[in-house]
Amino acid sequence: MPFQIRTLPSAEPSLLIEPRVTPNNLVSIQALRAGAAISVSLVHLNLISVMLQGGSNERATLYPLASGVDLFFVISGFIMVYSSGQLFGKSDSLYIFFMRRIARVVPIYWLTMSIDLFLERKPLSLTNLFGSYFFVPFMESDGSIVPLYGVGWTLNFEMFFYCVFSIMIMFRRSIAILGVSTVLFSMMVLENLLQTPPIPVIFWSDPIVFEFIFGMLLAVIYRRGIRLPLPICLAMIVAGVCAVWWPSPSMPPLGWWVSPSGSRFLFWGIPATMVVAGAILQRRSLPFAVPRPIEILGNASYSVYLVHILVFNSILILWPYGLNTFPILVVLICGEALTIVVSVGSYYLFEHPMNRLIQRLLIGRGARGPASAVRVTIPLPESAVVSARGAKPEPGPAGA
DSSP: OOOOOEEOOOOOOOSSSOOOOOOGGGGHHHHHHHHHHHHHHHHHHHHHHHHHTTOOGGGOTTGGGGGHHHHHHHHHHHHHHHHHGGGTTOTTHHHHHHHHHHHHHHHHHHHHHHHHHHHHOOOOOHHHHHHHHTTOOOOOTTSOOOOSSGGGHHHHHHHHHHHHHHHHTTSOHHHHHHHHHHHHHHHHHHHHHOSSOOHHHHHHTOGGGHHHHHHHHHHHHHHTTEEBOHHHHHHHHHHHHHHTTSOOTTSOOTTOOSSOOTTHIIIIIHHHHHHHHHHHOBSSOOSSOOOHHHHHHHHTHHHHHHHHHHHHHHHHHHGGGTGGGSOHHHHHHHHHHHHHHHHHHHIIIIIHHHHHHHHHHHHHHHOOSGGGGOOSSOSSOTTOOOOTTSOOOOOOOSOO
16 A cells, blocks of 8 residues: 555643543653653762762763653643643733743742752852753852752753743734744844853753754644654654764763754654654554553652752762662662652652642733633643553643
């Protein structure tokens, strides 16, 4: 049978009711979120292992798993466009969209960062405190552009993307996507035109922001109903996964904190896009449900991304005080298991309730017009999907 691209009618999710997303091939996004979070945690676990053995970063063999961040960025671009639905072109969409992001991103990030600052007792200043808590990139004395809570560098990109998207969402979808893409690209032009560009411009002009554009383009393709045969989708996923392990001399060094990230968006961003495309563009729905543990882990992926640093830093702190009497492998395995348990608990006990509470306070009382009837559980923001059983998991920031 000759290869054909099949188009299906696109569906517009309603803003006023909980949508039923019938194509359950979007369920695979949940598995990708879980995999991306675990991948990033395994990279840092590998680094902890190397550090405890007195080695250098070059020995971190799991470094390519850091591409989980790139996967998050692509998913974020996709879900922002896919889920915004009738918010496009609405007068109060800027407020509603941005308050969602604040409610979703800020509480657990501020909590984990505050705990880490207490544990590590880092030197603080007005600049690094303000920049870290309010997602404003700043440069340290060593030339690094990284917040006090290291993994927050991804949220600096995410929040910039959200700010631009929240402004453009007031236009219709096609104009909004073009506008966001233009602004992201223009940052690189601006950085080259300015003789002494501000630190935020240097950071946000990093070509890694193209990965948000890749995700938005995938959403356009998906909404137009374009579907591919299952063998093509599987080949894209396999090729994408294998590609991130292909060594490239132009990749940035391990632990890159200074923009630009070089060709990362090519060597990891494009493979991540292939994986997401293969997961969502299948012609037929998946014949099986995502296992419940994967669904839960996908829901808690943002907590996993933030909490694992607390657990691993605690290992380093406690290592001289008795942990060094145990085999390193045992300590690291227990650390990863503890990360998952604490993250799931954090999601159900803090992250999810706080998200609902803040959205109820900010959106329930602040939105006006027809869009103000939106329910507290917003349809599919960020990397959320509907599970194969019909339950809607809680969304989470992709970069995170």
